[in-house]
Amino acid sequence: MYMHVLEINNMAFMASWVNDYPPLKQEEVNTKEILTNAAKGSAINVGGQIGEWDFITFRNHHGIEYSVSMSGGGALIQSKVFLINQQFIQLMINGSIKEVLSKKNKRFFNSFNIK
16 A cells, blocks of 8 residues: 655645456456445544545546545545556545635645546
8 A cells, every 4th residue: 555645834745556356356346336435434533524526537436536534523524536457546535524624725726637
């Protein structure tokens, strides 16, 4: 697993990926189940609640976009997770709700050209 985290003013920006993700090597993989479990696992790991979520694609690869509220609703995680070939890739922003939802932080996701 590889992870890069940048912390700025109580905000965290993260990009991580796992090469040769084991379930992706199977012939029949339920990608929606893997992605849904990743979102649920994120919420459980921080003691939060999954908010809005949707399945997305990036250059024909499956992904999920979701948010997790935590800290009694005072903090928010926004994340996009993709399964690309044999890699599990996650992009995430977390911090206060106001900061995470600010337009300037959308640049983080946009910098990867993911729509």
